[in-house]
Amino acid sequence: MNAAPADQIRLLDVQDLDVRLAQLAHKRKSLPEHAEIESLTKDFTQLRDLLVAAQTEDSDCAREQTKAEQDVDQVRQRAARDQQRLDSGAVTSPKDLENLQKEITSLARRQGDLEDVVLEVMERRESAQERVAELTERVASVQSKLDDATGRRDAAQAELDREAASVTKDREVVAAAVPADLLGLYDRLRVKQGGIGAAKLHQRRCEGCRLELDITEVNEIKAASPDKVVRCENCSRILVRTSESGL
Template sequence: MTTAPPQEQRRLLDVQELDTRLDQIAHRRRTLPVLTRLTELEGRIADLETALVTSRTATNDLRRELKKAETDVEQVRTRAERDQARLNSGTGSPKDLQALQHELVALGRRQSELEDVELEVMERLEAHEGALAEVTKAHGELLTQRTELEAERDAAFAELDTEAEQVRAKRAETIAPLDEKLVALYERLRGRLGGVAVAALRRGRSEGSGLQVPGTELARIKALPPEEIVFCEDSGRILVRGEDAY
């Protein structure tokens, strides 16, 4: 398409302005600072969740170890109590009673050793449970922060989406009267030129490239009929000529 009514070409500038606003809204939506904070927070949460698994595993292992140590102590204590009862009853031969005395001494030593082990495991478990409590608390605080940031993100999204919907409605209203071929050209150029398909020619300067149009080219453009579609030599965008074009 090489021609279009001047008023339709000028209307393209309004469409372009609305599309640029939509692009800006989309960019703001993608680059909200809260999204960066959420990403960083998710990394910290992931690290803490790994630490939680490690701490819970270690704590559960120590709980099982403590239960075994308590069982070992109880078994020795029960056997010692049984031997002491037999010894106190005085039943059995002197040899048997002497053997019981020796066994009680050995059981006493064994019980003392096992109780030391039990105490050491209890101390380690206490330390691990304290660490687990701290990690669990920190993890909970980060989850609360995430909930707050997600609410902030969703509120920002809602505000931007409302704005975008209003702009899209205005765009639909603005583009509706335009010729389908002109719209197709505009959309094709937008896709090829980074979202900007049309720009104004003002006081001899192309707003599509930001450069002054050379004198010979400007004279050629000025001589063209108003309905002729003009393209910027540098940027390839449609140049719309208004009253201040020259």
């Protein structure tokens, strides 16, 4: 393949722009905010799950407390009715009086046991509510940090995207001046060779693979026409000759 020396040198400008685009893409992917957001998201999810569990416990305790308080109230009402019967004198049979007194005593014990249950449930609910308050605050704190990190990431990505768009436009302009066949070869090599399709020949060294050419290869390049597109024997990249090539 042949191409004017100026077109070959222009290919190095395309390569520089492609390298810059690759750097911007890598930088976008490697923003420190990505790891920060991932860590914060993990913390947020864990805390949110703990908060839901605490809220569920609080809700369960509330229902349990309501049921226990209703049980206490029922026993209290029944004991009050029995006491009223006892005080009214309507029960005259000694055996009935004895049974009524025993029931009142039993209800008193039952009421005491149920009131202990109510207190125990109230203590558990208070603990659950404190946990809910603590976790709510922690979730809000992590959410705030997550929002901040997301904002910083989005701003950084937007800036990188703007620069990438500008470089892409420059690349289109420069690439348009390169012959299609030369640009096609360069693009194919760039894909195969890790993003570098053309390299400068500097002091008899390929800037693509960083290896020095042997004397035979140097002599072949010296003998080649300036229009000939030469390739590195080591890495197959396009070698662009300049005044610094050392030929």
